[in-house]
Structures are given as C-alpha cells and as structure tokens.
Amino acid sequence: INKRKLLVAGNWKMNGTRSLVKEFIKDFDTKFLSSMDVALCPPSILIAEFSEGRIPVGAQDVSACDNGAHTGDLSVSMLNDFECKYCIVGHSERRDDHGESSELVAEKAAKLIEAGITPIICCGEPLSVREAGKVNEYVEAQLKAVFDRIPVSQLGDAVIAYEPIWAIGTGVTASPQEAQDVHAFIRQFIASYDGKLADSMQILYGGSVKPDNAKELFGQADIDGGLIGGASLKAKDFNAICQAA
Numbered sequence: 001i002n003k004r005k006l007l008v009a010g011n012w013k014m015n016g017t018r019s020l021v022k023e024f025i026k027d028f029d030t031k032f033l034s035s036m037d038v039a040l041c042p043p044s045i046l047i048a049e050f051s052e053g054r055i056p057v058g059a060q061d062v063s064a065c066d067n068g069a070h071t072g073d074l075s076v077s078m079l080n081d082f083e084c085k086y087c088i089v090g091h092s093e094r095r096d097d098h099g100e101s102s103e104l105v106a107e108k109a110a111k112l113i114e115a116g117i118t119p120i121i122c123c124g125e126p127l128s129v130r131e132a133g134k135v136n137e138y139v140e141a142q143l144k145a146v147f148d149r150i151p152v153s154q155l156g157d158a159v160i161a162y163e164p165i166w167a168i169g170t171g172v173t174a175s176p177q178e179a180q181d182v183h184a185f186i187r188q189f190i191a192s193y194d195g196k197l198a199d200s201m202q203i204l205y206g207g208s209v210k211p212d213n214a215k216e217l218f219g220q221a222d223i224d225g226g227l228i229g230g231a232s233l234k235a236k237d238f239n240a241i242c243q244a245a
C-alpha cells in the first residue's frame with residue numbers, strides 16, 4: 001500500500017524539566033528525522049530549551065485570540081517566534097480541565113493554520129460512548145466543528161489525532177482493529193468534504209502507545225503514526241516507537 005508519511009509526536013503534558021530536555025536531545029536518534037515526521041510537544045515553558053536540538057517542536061495548546069488581556073495564554077505569533085512547527089489542540093485533558101468546546105478547538109486550529117503552524121487536532125470518545133455504540137457519531141460531531149469552520153483548501157497541513165479517552169494514560173490500548181475502524185471512519189468523513197484531502201491527511205492514533213504495540217498499530221491502513229504521552233518522556237522508548245513507524 002502507498003501510505004502517507006508517518007508522524008510520531010510526543011506529548012509531555014505537564015511533565016519534564018530543563019535537564020530532561022538536555023538528556024532527551026542527547027539520546028534521541030536523529031536518523032529518524034530523514035525518513036518520517038517527528039515532533040515533540042513539551043510544556044510551553046520548555047519549548048525554548050529544545051532550540052539546541054534538531055527535533056521539531058510543538059506546543060500543547062494556543063489561544064484563539066491574537067494578543068492582549070488573556071492572562072496565562074500564548075498566541076500563535078509567540079509560538080512562531082519560538083519556531084513551533086506543530087501545536088496540539090483539543091486534547092481531551094484540555095476539553096475536560098478547561099471546558100474547551102469543539103467550536104473553540106476549531107477556532108484555535110484556524111488561527112494556527114493562518115499562522116503556518118500545523119494543528120494536531122484531537123478527538124476521541126469516553127468509555128460510556130464506546131459502550132453505547134456511538135463512537136462514530138461522537139467523533140464526527142467533534143470533527144464537524146472543525147470542517148465546518150475551516151475551508152478544505154486550508155486544511156492541507158492539518159493533522160488529526162484519534163485518542164479514545166479510555167486508552168489515554170491507562171495502559172489499555174485500543175486494539176489495532178478497533179483503532180483502524182475509527183480511523184477509516186474519520187477518513188471517510190473527510191472524504192465527504194474532499195477526496196484528495198482524505199487521501200493525504202495524517203490521522204494519528206493516541207492512547208497508551210508503547211514500543212511493544214506501536215508496530216501493529218502503525219501497520220494499519222489508515223493509521224499514520226501516533227500521539228505519544230507517557231512513552232515520549234524517555235528518549236529510549238520514543239526512539240523505539242519511531243523505529244516501529
């Protein structure tokens with residue numbers, strides 16, 4: 001199969017120190033940078049520390065506003081100033097901790113695209129929705145907000161991450177088939193807007209990806225890499241996951 005280029009993106013969440021960044025840069029195997037897309041999203045206070053390495057860096061969130069009276073927030077121009085190539089938006093932890101709606105997530109993604117930064121747009125259902133058999137409807141509603149807000153002509157560089165909430169940080173991974181089924185559905189959903197975009201868009205899987213399950217997940221037809229939480233904190237594990245891609 002002629003698959004898309006794979007992307008492995010690390011999400012450190014609220015973890016890490018300046019010394020961990022130094023160690024990570026030292027231990028990350030840069031050979032992966034030539035054959036695949038790689039990104040590391042540390043807490044924003046550590047983004048500048050990555051300037052000494054070659055790993056493309058991303059943020060974990062951004063404001064939908066340009067500047068001004070928004071205490072604690074960061075703007076797209078600030079991310080550009082620090083050479084962020086990527087930014088995660090709509091992670092389930094932000095939707096839960098900060099009440100972020102799909103409409104706000106769509107605004108943030110639009111801002112990033114306008115600024116030339118690749119949004120990694122997260123979606124994914126809680127366990128109750130999976131048990132009720134409503135996964136596709138749930139994920140579709142999350143993504144529809146984005147596809148209704150941003151013209152397909154501007155979505156060429158966007159990335160989607162499917163992250164079932166019950167699999168995040170739990171050690172319970174979706175089976176490769178469970179993940180593939182939702183990825184295929186998402187690609188079909190994108191195709192309802194634009195067939196070419198559906199073929200080219202990277203759709204990542206996230207949720208307890210580890211060195212020992214990455215290969216099988218990334219081997220699925222519609223899984224184009226992963227968004228990696230816990231296992232991205234150790235360069236050794238992150239290298240092994242890149243190796244699986």
Ligand code: PEP
Nearest residue numbers: 168169206207208229230
């Ligand atoms: C995440 O936070 O995006 C994630 C997938 O976490 P973990 O790999 O730790 O489940």
